[in-house]
Amino acid sequence: MNHPLDKSSDYRSLARKISLVENESFGYKDILTALHPASVPVIGITGPPGAGKSTITDRLVAIVLEQGMRVAVVAVDPSSPFHYGAILGDRIRFSRFFNNTGFYLRSMASRGALGGLCEKIIEITDLLKSENFDYIIIETVGVGQSEVEIAGLADTTVVVLVPESGDEIQSIKAGILEIGHIYVVNKADRSGADRLQKLLEERIQENHYEYWTPPVIKTSATAGEGILLLWEQILSHLRNPALQKKHLFLLAEKLYRLIQKNRMADISKHTLHQRLEQEVKRLDFNLYKFADEWK
């Protein structure tokens, strides 16, 4: 297995930069302020565990590489120790691309055990956008918050479901209809696939989307079926002119978080904890007053 880091010093430098930023190591601010991110399309792939997100990502990567283009994949995995097995299994699937210089893979642990993108995903996406990739794919287990976050970060969000999701879609995953630009019913050879597709299409009809009505596509990713259609729909959504407006909102959101971080840089929760240890003993202690007086 040839890892791209052995083939390209560019990738070695990129990997180092990502690590510096991820760990906020010395010099990471300089890296970020020197960036000039290009407008590289970001495709988000999300959905419940076991839906086949990695296989679909793998197939999409193959399509991009066949066209002589370059693609970076960021795979965000829950950091819970219970997941190690699954992660390694997923990653091995990408191994056939490891000696292709057009392919770059970065695995990251999510913020919390229950999912959520890692804290530096915005910065890392900007780093990749400055490295001449044609596409960036972010793959993440959809458990609550992370689905919403990826919807904010990606230009096109693909939600991957399986026929078994049919029962849940009624109750658990109502919010999922608000984040996807394309819905995939994967493992479409299993029973219930048509039912889920129909259910999703009905719900989408009721929802009255403004500028883009999400299609529902059936795939069998391991057999490669439906993947070309999916890719065409992704390209079609990426050409949608309303995306430009969304970019600006995303940028404002990023800016807000960066300013917030700068302004809170002098405070650590540890310090607050130590101060509170004494303060709470005061009979007239009031948290809101204390916060107001902090400055």
Next chain:
Amino acid sequence: MNHPLDKSSDYRSLARKISLVENESFGYKDILTALHPASVPVIGITGPPGAGKSTITDRLVAIVLEQGMRVAVVAVDPSSPFHYGAILGDRIRFSRFFNNTGFYLRSMASRGALGGLCEKIIEITDLLKSENFDYIIIETVGVGQSEVEIAGLADTTVVVLVPESGDEIQSIKAGILEIGHIYVVNKADRSGADRLQKLLEERIQENHYEYWTPPVIKTSATAGEGILLLWEQILSHLRNPALQKKHLFLLAEKLYRLIQKNRMADISKHTLHQRLEQEVKRLDFNLYKFADEWK
């Protein structure tokens, strides 16, 4: 149906205060800085939709009221329009307590369609803690982030599952083993209940908890079975001396958020959006530099 607001002017005043704080209406800061929250135990009830959280909460409320004590329930529901039916159905179950002055119910919409506690849950819990309740129960649909949040807010977190959750527990809900103090297998008359109980107990064994090993309790909430045992376990956990230490960490977390809010009060995302609209046209625009220069 008698609503408690008709029986007690105290509750009317409490409801008004909660609304003021929720909407950040004029005077809400004064309400908060005047609070002296008592150390009222907070019990969190979380788990997937349809697990029977409301029925369990209903049964626990009955136990507290029978003992002549007072309990406040905060029911946090996803704000997605698809959920309206379920919410109304749940609320009707509590109606038998509505003319009991020891019972107070507040329903709140969650922050996002996918769950998550409402933004003011910390403040509202402090409001309730200042009102002579003996217990506070926060019930929330467990969809990702909200489970983690409730684990931070509640003294004792009860995770409610159903036998059907058995298959998921292996993959999706690994993180769930990190937040519960008590696990409930509800609808225990269904097949798979023993299997799920055994699976959970095995996982808990592997996890090596520090000061409290979570018990796994089977209940049939609609029949009232197992509820007294659950209540005993809740009381037993609330007596655990390690809780004191956790309180301080929670307080530090609250303080951090309050200071963050104060410091960001002068910035709106709308303003950032407007500024960016012009700035991005500059050829040398860099978001990180721009954030650093903002102050």
